[in-house]
Amino acid sequence: MAILPKLGRAIYVLLGGILFTHLGSYMLLPFFAIILSTEKGLSLGSTGLVLGAGSIAFLTGSLLGGFLSDRFGRRLTMVSGLLIRGAGLLGFIWGATFPALFLTNLVAGVGGGIYAPGAKAGIAALASQGTKTTAFSYRGVAANIGVTMGPLIGTYLHTRSSTLLFGGAAVVYFVLAVSHLLLLERDCIGEDCPKVDRQGIRQIFTDRPFLYFSFVTIFVWALFTQFALSLPLRAAQIESARNIGLIFTASAVLVILLQGTVTRFFTKYLHPLGTMAAGIVLIGTGLGSVALSTSFWHLVASAVVITLGQMFVMPTSDAIVADLAKPEQIGSYFGVAAFVFGAGEAIGNIAGGQLMERAVAIDYLPLPWLLYGALGLLLGGAYYLLRLWQPLAKPLAPVMEERTENNPSPFRPKQKT
Known part of the structure; x- marks a missing residue:
């Protein structure tokens, strides 16, 4: 094999x-x-x-x-x-x-x-x-x-x-x-390259399914940013941030070892938008659980849950962008998606820092983490609603149908012949 x-x-x-x-x-x-x-x-x-x-x-x-x-x-x-x-x-x-x-x-x-x-x-x-x-x-x-x-x-x-x-x-x-x-290999050169229609580029910003997906996903990246921003700050509040590097190393190793297995699971059983919903709920749950942390090893356990959610979200978001993009504009779609990621990261850094400072000021340190957990659930619900919206769900349906034909789910009833 x-x-x-x-x-x-x-x-x-x-x-x-x-x-x-x-x-x-x-x-x-x-x-x-x-x-x-x-x-x-x-x-x-x-x-x-x-x-x-x-x-x-x-x-x-x-x-x-x-x-x-x-x-x-x-x-x-x-x-x-x-x-x-x-x-x-x-x-x-x-x-x-x-x-x-x-x-x-x-x-x-x-x-x-x-x-x-x-x-x-x-x-x-x-x-x-x-x-x-x-x-x-x-x-x-x-x-x-x-x-x-x-x-x-x-x-x-x-x-x-x-x-x-x-x-x-x-x-x-x-x-x-x-x-x-x-x-x-050279994909195009000179006259072989497509003539980019500026009007077509502008149409990306009127592509409602892509824009709605991108809008929700901005907040996913803002939430995920707390893994790198707020988690080390929480480690410093508990005891010391000197071992925080171990969490990032462990997270990277988990992705290396388990990403293939996790991907085989969700591509077999879940619609892409359902995968995004499950992933962000896991990320929110992991961040929310930090509110209960009293030791470094509690943070490690939370990081494992966050990393599992990351393994659902990261590849699926890219695949959805690829499936929504027009073939002749696929680079431009990924350019906008990269901008969305950066914008979410910037929002997360600004908001996360302010929330951590506010929690210290009012002497209620669990505040940011409870809000992060609630936001994860809210975003999961938003993806579920998008799953019900046909203009977005339908373009992703052929991908799901191909997967289920190749890997039939044991949870789906067999069709009578």
Whole structure:
């Protein structure tokens, strides 16, 4: 029995890109703010502005990258994004002033944003109708391998010099650019590329099923952001945040080990919108249970439930975007989806910080977690209602029918012949 599904070489090249872009990002992430504030001499406020510039640039680059991948082809767009990202990271070696570092992170952020939609659009376009969710599940596995390995490699390089750290991360992106150029077939060039209709691009923003799904999903990402933001703060309230890294490592390992099994379950028995509902209820339940936490191991148990919900939500949301997108605009749809993710993350960071501060001010620490649990249930109900709305549920029905034909559910009555 094959360990990995037969998804085709091109998809595995893209999955390799996902793995190493996450590795390159997470090589830097634990040390980025420290380097800016200590070695580069920026104030904490200026450090935050530099980091925020990268986030905003990534969102802008995502919208741009989606459009460019539809107009000029995915391979060319992804290679360009990787080269821009690598060049931006090299700039941190020589940048020494706030304006230079601000501009450098803008460049790096735009490059990362340009790459992201093309990678997802490529997976969606190359996977067969019945394997899209499986392919996106393995995207999650690849990302979490990178998340696990990146800080380890980053620690090794950072102990030697920040120059080696930024240079090593840049090399990762340059090598990926070359590998994508050599191993991926040219999807279009020149006259072979579709002529992008600007009116067609604007129609994405009048696609009601996609917009309604995206609106609800913004709050899913805002809620999921609390895993990285509020959970460490709660750990500090209980005892100490020194072991919080273990939770993130354990979460990544769980995804690597269990994502395939979880995906086989929900693709066999659940409608995609039902999967989203189940996943966000699990995330909300895990976050809500933090209200009862009194030790680090309670947080570990909550994190396991949150991670299980993540395994439902992450690949399914990408597969739904792929199924709702028009083939000639699939990159643009994923560009908007990446923007939605970033917007939800920004809302979650702002609201989560305010809620944690408010809970301390009124001396009622369970407050944020109870609200998160309630929001998870509310969002689960919203997906259930969308499941009943035919303009959204119907485009996803052929995918579900194909799955149930190949994997009949034991809970469905057999048809009489």
